[in-house]
Amino acid sequence: MTYDKALIALADPTRRAIIERIAKSPSPVGQIAATLPVSRPAVSQHLKVLSDAGLLHVEQRGTRRIYTLDPKGWWALRAYLDTLWTDALAAFADAANIEASKTTDTS
Amino acid sequence: MTYDKALIALADPTRRAIIERIAKSPSPVGQIAATLPVSRPAVSQHLKVLSDAGLLHVEQRGTRRIYTLDPKGWWALRAYLDTLWTDALAAFADAANIEASKTTDTS
DNA sequence: ACGGAAGGAAAGCCAACACTTACGGTAAGT
DNA sequence: ACTTACCGTAAGTGTTGGCTTTCCTTCCGT
Numbered sequence: 001m002t003y004d005k006a007l008i009a010l011a012d013p014t015r016r017a018i019i020e021r022i023a024k025s026p027s028p029v030g031q032i033a034a035t036l037p038v039s040r041p042a043v044s045q046h047l048k049v050l051s052d053a054g055l056l057h058v059e060q061r062g063t064r065r066i067y068t069l070d071p072k073g074w075w076a077l078r079a080y081l082d083t084l085w086t087d088a089l090a091a092f093a094d095a096a097n098i099e100a101s102k103t104t105d106t107s
Numbered sequence: 108m109t110y111d112k113a114l115i116a117l118a119d120p121t122r123r124a125i126i127e128r129i130a131k132s133p134s135p136v137g138q139i140a141a142t143l144p145v146s147r148p149a150v151s152q153h154l155k156v157l158s159d160a161g162l163l164h165v166e167q168r169g170t171r172r173i174y175t176l177d178p179k180g181w182w183a184l185r186a187y188l189d190t191l192w193t194d195a196l197a198a199f200a201d202a203a204n205i206e207a208s209k210t211t212d213t214s
Numbered sequence: 215a216c217g218g219a220a221g222g223a224a225a226g227c228c229a230a231c232a233c234t235t236a237c238g239g240t241a242a243g244t
Numbered sequence: 245a246c247t248t249a250c251c252g253t254a255a256g257t258g259t260t261g262g263c264t265t266t267c268c269t270t271c272c273g274t
Contacts, residue, residue: 004120011118012232013111023194026202029251042233044252063241063250069195077188081181087130088176094132119262136221149263151222170220170271 003080005053006073014038015046019055019069028064110187112160113180121145122153126162126176135171 009015014036021032029047033040047067050056054073059066116122121143128139136154140147154174157163161180166173 004123007114007123008118011115014232016111016114020191020194023191023198025198030249038232039234040251041235041253045232048252065251068199069191071192074188074192078185081184084127084130084176085178085181087127091130091132092175121262137219145262146264147221148223148265152262155222172221 002054002073003076005049006055006077009050009053009055009073012046014042015050018043018046019050022056022067023069026066026068028061028066032067109161109180110183112156113162113184116157116160116162116180119153121149122157125150125153126157129163129174130176133173133175135168135173139174 010019017036018032021027021035029040029043032047033043036043047056051058051067054070054076057068057070059068117126124143125139128134128142136147136150139154140150143150154163158165158174161177161183164175164177166175
């Protein structure tokens with residue numbers, strides 16, 4: 001149900017860079033921002049979007065906030081993509097059947 | 108390599124509506140636009156974005172252009188998501204190992 | 215050959231959004 | 245207690261992008 005937010009979140013290249021960084025090693029905000037060409041508040045805003053999409057999980061550790069990947073958003077995304085694809089396959093099979101019945105009719 | 112375009116393409120709700128419609132049954136532009144609250148040129152623009160992302164395949168049929176799902180974009184998308192997730196799992200395993208070695212050292 | 219349908223292309227407008235600077239708030243160290 | 249580090253929030257700005265209207269090209273039918 002939240003795959004739409006996940007898609008919007010992953011559409012931005014900066015957010016993808018952030019999430020790829022976190023996937024390889026969960027990190028606090030400052031370290032993430034240090035490796036990116038944008039300011040730290042910008043990273044904070046992106047992290048909020050990613051968290052709201054169910055893609056990230058936060059763990060408060062003193063004044064640091066460690067961000068980690070959250071499987072929730074991924075499952076929603078993969079489920080959506082799989083649904084689309086199975087629908088397409090079914091439609092393709094239907095079209096093939098219709099075509100087959102046409103040739104069967106003319107024979 | 109084109110998963111970024113696919114993500115940008117799927118971020119828009121109108122484009123998702125278009126692609127869900129096509130997944131269930133491949134259709135020409137006019138029929139798609141008829142079921143949507145936007146104009147036909149808008150649908151054309153969206154179809155261009157989706158095609159450039161490798162998500163759609165066009166088949167010229169007289170003056171009609173039948174749009175169908177193209178697996179290329181999907182494979183790129185799923186591959187990207189899987190990469191992210193396996194990276195996250197590896198990072199998680201690393202963290203667990205570090206934690207385990209810590210407790211082993213103290214014992 | 216001609217009229218009409220189907221759809222892509224160009225130009226313009228407006229809202230959404232990514233980014234910045236500035237501020238406030240909380241937790242650790244001395 | 246005071247300072248410093250870490251981070252989220254607010255307000256303002258510029259650009260991107262989605263939509264519309266208009267126009268043009270291409271193809272089928274008669």
